[in-house]
Amino acid sequence: MRHVAEGTRLLVIPASSEVLQAALEAGYITTFLAAGAMLGTPGCGPCMGNHLGIPANGETVISTANRNFRGRMGNPEASIYLASPAVVAASAVLGRIGTISDVRSVASHRLQIEDSERNLENDSEVAMSGQAGRMTPQDAWQAAPILTSVAANPANQNPAPSDNLPSSSLNLQSSAVTGRAWRYGDDVNTDVIFPGKYTYTIKDEAEMARHALEDLDPTFAANVQPDDVIVAGRNWGCGSSREQAVTSLRAAGIRVIVAQSFARIFFRNAVNNGLLPVVCPEAVAAIQPGEPVTVLLDRCIVRCAAGEFPFPPLSPSVAAILDAGGLLPMLRKAELS
Known part of the structure; x- marks a missing residue:
């Protein structure tokens, strides 16, 4: 042997x-x-x-x-x-x-x-x-x-849904989100959005926020402001299905990500946690790092210095989840009613 x-x-x-x-x-x-x-x-x-x-x-x-x-x-x-x-x-x-x-x-x-x-x-x-x-x-x-x-021979393991989700909802019918643009490229994976070494050691969402994107952009966590907007290339959120990749960004104040496209699992995790994933390649091509960006939720428009760019409206079921602040808040409200 x-x-x-x-x-x-x-x-x-x-x-x-x-x-x-x-x-x-x-x-x-x-x-x-x-x-x-x-x-x-x-x-x-x-x-x-x-x-x-x-x-x-x-x-x-x-x-x-x-x-x-x-x-x-x-x-x-x-x-x-x-x-x-x-x-x-x-x-x-x-x-x-x-x-x-x-x-x-x-x-x-x-x-x-x-x-x-x-x-x-x-x-x-x-x-x-x-x-x-x-x-x-x-x-x-x-x-x-x-x-x-x-x-x-790893198996896919989803973390248990958090019971401490942010309570604020996007209110798609009337609100807008305005903040600075944080620009990133293609194929940003969940390992650099929220490092795997913290997956089972950090439970507090405020602490998660302090480690958001630290392997991709060490300046992000210390400088991001509430309602800043992440602007990304293709396939944002590829890799593992860890929910913390969304939770850490929400806890850091991100409510909207504008990308050319999203990895399927990240897109659904974002919706379930009350973070709006906007697919708008034209806006991504036009937006410059650090410039003000406004996402008009009721009109499905991304506004930046180069102009206004429409994005496809969300389905009624997805819109209802986001309006409630996420899937668990929506289910809790339904149970109480």
Whole structure:
């Protein structure tokens, strides 16, 4: 049996309790543990920076997870590479990023070395092909930077809805929102909107606000004002489904985001938490960083220095949720009535 290389961690995180049970029955867990792996609690684990310690500054991770944005797994100063389970397992054995072929090559080389050493012990002269003199087994392992090897199969886990949602509603029929524009680009993911390392450690919404966008724009949390408007490119809010990506922005005073497009899950989380997602590519192209922006909710217009730009009206059901301040406030009102 091959073992995890010295100085390397191999973390095995089953996606669910069902996956863990199946792996136990198949004998996989016994094999992993015997090889020196560490078993984590089933769930997202390393994928969201909630496991057996986040990576250190400068540490290299190779993972079977599906995202490697900056700050993934809890530390923006770590490097995250994605690979197949076979490559991750091979890398854990090698102590560097490599393939199954590399493992076999090293194993074959080690056998040659062991044979050579045995012959030397018998006072036999051995000339190893391509080598001048003796080579130790450690030489054959081709020393390289140490990495953290993570074998994970993360499941999507939505945090429980907050019972402390902001109470203010947008009042789509009569109100307008005016504030400075905070401009960002395409594919801004939920890991940089609200870092995964805080997902299960910060519960207070005011504290969430202090960490909003900190891995993308460290100046945002300290300088954002109530009713400022985020202006973004395509696919805002891609990545994981964490609700805190919306809650932290609401708590920071953001009530409207204008974007070329939204990731589907973020769009729905925004509506459910009373934050208006406006799809208006023309306005995004025209708005400059820091300029005043007004979103006329009743007219479905984004107004900026370059002019007025219409956006599609919301469906009645979505409008009702936003008018109530979010899905939970709407349900509570319905229950009381």
